[in-house]
Amino acid sequence: MSYILVTNEEQLEAVYRIRREVFVEEQGVPAENEFDEYETVCDHILVYHEEQPIGTGRLRIADGAAKMERICILASYRKFGLGKEIMASLESLAQTKGLRKAKLHAQTHAQSFYEKLGYRVKSDVFMEEGIPHVSMEKELAPLQD
Template sequence: MAMLTRGRVQNREQREEAYRIRTEVFVNEQGVSPDIEIDEHEEVATHVLVYYDGQPVGAGRVREVEGVAKLERICVLAPFRKHKAGAAIMAELEEVAKEWGLSKAKLHAQTHAAGFYGKLGYAVDSDEFMEDGIPHVRMIKKLG
């Protein structure tokens, strides 16, 4: 049976894997400009990777913004989206936030993914808005 594992990015090689996954999903698949995909927050954020049988298949990052955990750049390679990799990314990001002593998390969800985040306890708290040419909503969750 295939194994799903998760962990924090510890070195440049792992960071490059996260960037590779994000580029595949956001730039190649969704048409986000490569100029904005890697941004000025990379160095301050904590990055996570999810592995399927040892192969990196998903990534995300978290940073503290005004006392709230902001979860960002959450993505899973297309062939692995039915394997609970997204939920594993979210669990690791929330764990980081709790270790930082934060009690609330927020994210900008692509509208098509809002149902996924809803199942994980996130609630929409904004009108729809456009980000990088893609419709989004802001979602929040209290961290227990």
């Protein structure tokens, strides 16, 4: 597996293909809601397996914190620990930007996954795109020189 920070249009298109398959086709999120005005201001991570893009996530700075968003892996590649690697990459990127807090909206079925990574629930269950979510946060350690 390899993980890269998206730096060109071809890589960004791969990000969009993965998200379209997972969120739009699999989970039924309307495409016009999946792709938003933050696409060009976020940092996107792309995960490859045997040179095929299979997972992604993005980091957006919101209210002085790292907002982890659009984290997904193609169905046939789940359960290999790649989500943990995506999150570690996004957290590391946040730390290089000097951010001390990470937050996200977790689908409730993934809540325990994020709890194992140190995230704590900060809200009651709420609905986004017809899918139950909770808000979660984690303190990030500062980078050591």
